[in-house]
Amino acid sequence: MIFLLTTSNSQVMRYNPRIRHIYEADPVTSADFLRKFNHNVPRDVINELANNKYDIIIDPSLFDIPVHRLRLFRQIKAKSVLGFNKWPSIKHYSHSFDFDCQRCT
Numbered sequence: 001m002i003f004l005l006t007t008s009n010s011q012v013m014r015y016n017p018r019i020r021h022i023y024e025a026d027p028v029t030s031a032d033f034l035r036k037f038n039h040n041v042p043r044d045v046i047n048e049l050a051n052n053k054y055d056i057i058i059d060p061s062l063f064d065i066p067v068h069r070l071r072l073f074r075q076i077k078a079k080s081v082l083g084f085n086k087w088p089s090i091k092h093y094s095h096s097f098d099f100d101c102q103r104c105t
Helices: 007-013 030-035 043-051 067-076
Strands: 002-006 021-025 056-058 080-084 095-097
Touching: 002 007, 007 021, 021 043, 043 067
Parallel strands: 002 021, 056 080, 080 095
Antiparallel strands: none
């Protein structure tokens, strides 16, 4: 598995033996993350991800799709993008799985 995470989130996953590589995005506040039109992924990371020609991107977020995430998907150019609880009108996702968040508590 390969992950794209912020530096703080990558510390949680760093020593998992099933993770082959972690790409890091620049730090950003939650408010800026949701409001800004540009994502926080450095250009060299985007280029490397695009050159790897991935088949699938999995977007694990359940809520709040920032505008820049959709641009990031286009830049990475994976064959499919999977998400959870995404609106059908958002065409950037190849498939959205229904996930009942109430059952997690």
